[in-house]
Amino acid sequence: MADGQRLLLKITRETLPQVKDRYPFLYLERGRLEVDDSSVKWIDATGQVLPLPVATLNCLMLGPGTSVTHEAVKTTVAANCSLSWVGEDCLLFYAAGHLPTADSRNLKQQIALASNPADSLEVARAMYATRFPDADLQGKTLKEMMGMEGYRVKQLYQAKAEEYKVGWAGRNFTPGNFQLSDVTNQILTATNAALYGILCAVVHSMGYSPHIGFIHSGSPLPFIYDMADLYKEHLCIDLAFQQTSDLAGRYDRAKVSAAFRERAVEMDLLAVVSRDITTLLWLDNARRRRK
The missing domain is CATH 3.100.10.20 (CRISPR-associated endonuclease Cas1, N-terminal domain)
Known part of the structure; x- marks a missing residue:
């Protein structure tokens, strides 16, 4: 390549x-x-x-x-x-x-924010605001924001299906049975996994934990899933419907991987993730404390 x-x-x-x-x-x-x-x-x-x-x-x-x-x-x-x-x-x-003498500054900041209900909600709100800048999130609870997100994501799937003229019956994936899904769902599963891999590597390299999230919970990698939602629309969802159309309904791992890489390089994903994590967990917090 x-x-x-x-x-x-x-x-x-x-x-x-x-x-x-x-x-x-x-x-x-x-x-x-x-x-x-x-x-x-x-x-x-x-x-x-x-x-x-x-x-x-x-x-x-x-x-x-x-x-x-x-x-x-x-x-x-x-x-x-x-x-x-x-x-x-x-x-x-x-x-x-993990280093026995590693600097725990970033991890301590993440834990401090996640363990404080008000700060944790503020980080979650900032994440949603990044994705939905026109939405009125002021005073919304986490449950309310999650409900708004679910509705918007369903609309997004349908809009992309109509844009690329691809049939869509909903998100469907059975663990261990990749081939049972339709092509769009296969591409979504593959690109989601690739995005999670990149985010795990970046989060670890910056000294944060993938296990301490602000929106997701009860899953192995809540912070990874939190961050992944910031980039899925372009890197995974739009790509899945576009590739389904281009591949005429037949999954091609090499072409999907190449398309994902191309988009990740185009948006400078590694730099964007590093910047966004710092903004969400440090700069926003600093602004709150100055108020």
């Missing part, structure tokens, strides 16, 4: 983070992470050796075809840089290594 279609670019000496900056994450694939002279080195598939400034990174994301030595893990962790294991371009998220 050409770099122009990739969500994350190949690491070279020119694209490495500078010592003066601190980057949220660096994505690596098809190579080996090891230590030489107490320095963490990345050896890619062509044999090129790149020293990695792990002290300037929050997280290393290890994609397909990577291997890592025990010493590299020790040195990386000592520099307060965490590790995550992900699929290609972070479209799947597998696991994360």
Whole structure:
């Protein structure tokens, strides 16, 4: 796949983070992470050796075809840089290594907001306002806002079905039986999973928890589902109906994945997610406290 279609670019000496900056994450694939002279080195598939400034990174994301030595893990962790294991371009998220000495500032902020009913509701309201800027949300309870969202999403599905002239009988997915769904639902399920993978990787890399949400609850990844709703209309729902029309009703994993990547790159998803999380959990809170 050409770099122009990739969500994350190949690491070279020119694209490495500078010592003066601190980057949220660096994505690596098809190579080996090891230590030489107490320095963490990345050896890619062509044999090129790149020293990695792990002290300037929050997280290393290890994609397909990577291997890592025990010493590299020790040195990386000592520099307060965490590790995550992900699929290609972070479209799947597998696991994360948590540092015993990691800065918990962002996590404490998230917990403080979620544990305060008034602040938690304010964050939820800000999330809904981002999606529905013209809606009157002032004084609405979480239950009322969730009801408004459900109605709007049903309308959105129907509007997209009419726009792309695709039959639509409602959202339907049976876990473990992907093939039983119609093509539109298959694309929705696949793109939702890809979006969740990216968000898990970003949330972990920024030091937040995917398990502490503000709208969703009773699920494994409530904060991921909260954030995903901000981007699903364009990245998942519109794409699903557009692809159903283009593919003439036959699911094609490669074409769906390429279309998803193209949209994610076009909107600069990684930067947008990082900005939105910071805005929702820090800037809005700072404004509330200044009142």
